[in-house]
Amino acid sequence: MEYLKQAKALEEASAIDVEDKVKNIISDIKKEGDAGVKKYEKMFGDSVREVRVSEEEIAKSNETLSEEVKELIERIVDRVSKFAEAQLKCLTPMEEEFGEGIVMGHRILPIEKVGAYVPGGRFPLLSSGPMVVAPAKVAGAKQIVACSPANYHGGIHPAVLYGLQYSGATDIFAIGGAQAIGAMALGTESIPAVDIISGPGNRFVAEAKRQVFGKVGIDLIAGPSEVLLLIDETADAFVCAADLLAQAEHDPYARAILVSTSKQKAEETLQEVESYLKDFSETSPAHDSWENMGEVIIAESLEEGIKICNDLAIEHLHLHLKDSRGAMPQLHHYGSLFINEDSSVVFSDKVSGTNHTLPTQRGARYTGGLWVGSYVRVATHQEIKGKGVAYLADHAVQQSSIEGLEGHQLSAELRLKNKG
Numbered sequence: 001m002e003y004l005k006q007a008k009a010l011e012e013a014s015a016i017d018v019e020d021k022v023k024n025i026i027s028d029i030k031k032e033g034d035a036g037v038k039k040y041e042k043m044f045g046d047s048v049r050e051v052r053v054s055e056e057e058i059a060k061s062n063e064t065l066s067e068e069v070k071e072l073i074e075r076i077v078d079r080v081s082k083f084a085e086a087q088l089k090c091l092t093p094m095e096e097e098f099g100e101g102i103v104m105g106h107r108i109l110p111i112e113k114v115g116a117y118v119p120g121g122r123f124p125l126l127s128s129g130p131m132v133v134a135p136a137k138v139a140g141a142k143q144i145v146a147c148s149p150a151n152y153h154g155g156i157h158p159a160v161l162y163g164l165q166y167s168g169a170t171d172i173f174a175i176g177g178a179q180a181i182g183a184m185a186l187g188t189e190s191i192p193a194v195d196i197i198s199g200p201g202n203r204f205v206a207e208a209k210r211q212v213f214g215k216v217g218i219d220l221i222a223g224p225s226e227v228l229l230l231i232d233e234t235a236d237a238f239v240c241a242a243d244l245l246a247q248a249e250h251d252p253y254a255r256a257i258l259v260s261t262s263k264q265k266a267e268e269t270l271q272e273v274e275s276y277l278k279d280f281s282e283t284s285p286a287h288d289s290w291e292n293m294g295e296v297i298i299a300e301s302l303e304e305g306i307k308i309c310n311d312l313a314i315e316h317l318h319l320h321l322k323d324s325r326g327a328m329p330q331l332h333h334y335g336s337l338f339i340n341e342d343s344s345v346v347f348s349d350k351v352s353g354t355n356h357t358l359p360t361q362r363g364a365r366y367t368g369g370l371w372v373g374s375y376v377r378v379a380t381h382q383e384i385k386g387k388g389v390a391y392l393a394d395h396a397v398q399q400s401s402i403e404g405l406e407g408h409q410l411s412a413e414l415r416l417k418n419k420g
């Protein structure tokens with residue numbers, strides 16, 4: 001493989017800074033509660049408002065929305081919910097006999113209190129509310145606490161707020177960043193503690209979720225966006241360049257990577273990216289993202305290209321190949337897969353219905369991202385009777401004796417005696 005363009009090495013120091021900063025924020029939330037949240041809201045977002053979004057504020061905000069915008073949001077919620085419902089059908093309770101008198105099974109139980117993080121530092125992401133909240137509602141959560149930064153005239157963007165309500169959020173707070181994650185994990189005077197925190201966010205949000213894991217569950221680490229385009233000589237350089245920039249513009253730390261089996265196509269795409277970028281607004285994160293994180297790699301063969309994809313385990317993997325379906329069986333690591341040119345990642349970012357909360361930083365090796373299954377527990381149970389008791393107790397007594405665990409042995413023996 002050969003690099004036409006390589007990312008600059010991310011400074012180790014910058015990652016450590018984020019870790020320390022987040023640790024301090026969470027520790028302050030623990031000590032100071034609401035006052036700590038407000039301190040950081042002022043510091044990072046210049047927000048001095050009450051943290052809870054009141055019914056009155058919600059009603060006023062809704063009045064500013066046109067029917068068209070409401071319909072747009074409702075369509076997102078409906079499509080995301082339908083996909084989540086279809087996936088939930090794949091999760092079925094089970095109870096079977098595993099040997100005479102040994103009945104075991106599992107139930108699918110919803111996580112009761114969900115904390116949904118909905119990013120909104122740079123741009124109001126209209127689909128993130130529905131993506132994070134709707135599957136929790138489909139799973140059967142009782143309480144869905146949602147947090148999103150107060151970044152739009154001192155509040156949450158009305159379209160984002162509408163999406164949160166329509167998806168089923170029960171408590172909405174206009175706070176963001178690590179302070180929001182800390183508050184939902186620990187609970188404050190105003191903000192309820194939850195059982196799981198889900199949703200995407202920037203480096204501070206992702207790190208905060210990592211740090212509170214254990215105290216609460218988390219869905220996954222869904223940090224700054226990533227896309228990898230695997231292309232060959234049949235790809236359209238214009239379209240590929242646009243697809244790279246569509247994800248680069250999310251964040252200065254977003255990663256857009258092109259892997260091409262054709263050197264000529266790679267060079268053309270690189271030129272197109274640079275020419276498009278000239279027309280992007282000066283403030284777009286795409287400039288820094290492409291400059292620092294963007295990569296263009298030439299693969300010697302499709303096999304090598306596929307290996308690079310599997311090694312990088314990227315969030316969005318988009319195939320622009322002569323035979324994209326043909327490559328699919330060999331691709332094992334991706335957050336979500338986009339097959340052929342027309343399957344724009346942007347469709348899934350916004351509205352197709354699969355979840356856009358997807359693993360970054362090679363998390364695709366162990367998760368496929370947020371889904372309705374993230375909001376349920378598969379909890380097992382058993383009932384042992386008749387011949388099953390003798391069979392299992394006999395085994396357990398022998399094993400406990402080898403292990404030297406007297407209490408275990410006694411507990412098992414009593415069952416044998418009871419049968420005696």
Ligand SMILES: NC(=O)c1ccc[n+]([C@@H]2O[C@H](COP(=O)([O-])OP(=O)(O)OC[C@H]3O[C@@H](n4cnc5c(N)ncnc54)[C@H](O)[C@@H]3O)[C@@H](O)[C@H]2O)c1
Nearest residue numbers: 119120121122176177200201202222224225250251357358
């Ligand atoms: N992986 C995914 O599934 C996925 C999906 C959608 C979006 N995203 C990512 O979500 C992110 C959204 O980022 P965003 O920044 O716009 O919104 P955000 O809501 O994630 O973060 C904004 C908050 O970060 C905090 N913050 C900002 N600068 C800080 C600093 N210097 N120190 C401490 N805290 C600070 C502030 O409290 C602010 O409210 C992007 O990185 C995007 O790529 C990821």
Ligand SMILES: [Zn+2]
Nearest residue numbers: 225246247349
């Ligand atoms: Zn995107």
